[in-house]
Amino acid sequence: MKKLVTVLYVVSALLGAVVSSPLVALYGSDVILSCTFPHKPDSGTRRVMVVWQRKDSSGSDQVVHSYYYQRDQLDQQGEAYRNRTQIFPEEFCKGNASLKLMRVRLEDEGRYTCYVGNEQDNVEHSVDLVVTAPYVEPSLNFDLSNQDDHILLVFTSSGGYPSATIQWLNEAGNDITENSTTTQLADETGRFQIRSEVVFPAVENLSYTFILENRALQQRITRPVSVTLETPATL
Incomplete structure (x- = not known):
């Protein structure tokens, strides 16, 4: 797992990282964190590798969700994200490696980074998540x-x-x-x-x-x- 992430870091640095505008999510709701990558519709998806990470309070990289060998690899997933994440392998053929984060919490705020490797390219895409909650009628x-x-x-x-x-x-x-x-x-x-x-x-x-x-x-x-x-x- 660590070796996979390291490789994606190096290659994506060469290609340049993309950072999206902040995404605002409501407390308790589900949100989609977008991540796209170059992918030809007629190419296979067997070698697609997706790793979503986020830095924790200590500055260490925490695995939010990972997928390779044609299945989810959640052994190293951060405890805070257990049973709250989903990606959509059927969308890989469209170049879509987005992450669904469910039941958003205030502590979910921060920068999320998606690393994708396939038969053609390796890319890095980051998005900042901002969590909000409305005030009730005064x-x-x-x-x-x-x-x-x-x-x-x-x-x-x-x-x-x-x-x-x-x-x-x-x-x-x-x-x-x-x-x-x-x-x-x-x-x-x-x-x-x-x-x-x-x-x-x-x-x-x-x-x-x-x-x-x-x-x-x-x-x-x-x-x-x-x-x-x-x-x-x-x-």
Whole structure:
């Protein structure tokens, strides 16, 4: 196995490596990591060798999936990828050595490299995988206790990744985020739980806007807040 990978490294370096644009995948979903290579439709596929690798946190190459001798060779597969990968040998005749990664986790983020050797060429193709998760609909709470002539507004949300950008605007559209307090804590899955609060004077009418952005996913949640306070009638 090590000898095979070494040979592909050397030859592909001579041909030049291809790096695709980052691929964005949703947490918990399945994703296809593309890898193509020159292959004539009428040539055989018996000698096609495919090795998908990724560097781990220590910088060592970890086998994600490998295929040669006309079958999957998973003895050296990294434990984190057990029962979560698939390639499609029937697609080799089309020059397709793509990898299916199932049930994507946050720790799957990183650069994946595909090494392919066949009867004609040896190629190297890399793709950067970015994992994201959308934030759930924010919930709003009011707290009037222990606030002398002030109102505490609190927005909470969860389930998102990576950490979000939070913004508060006043009625005129001016940024007042510096007057707010926001905490973002990772849960056991690594996704974030958000709590953002701000204290406003208890005037008759309030009009503010809360904005949450997950820029990696291009998710933007905008929630206007309007509060009307009624003065109790005097007898």
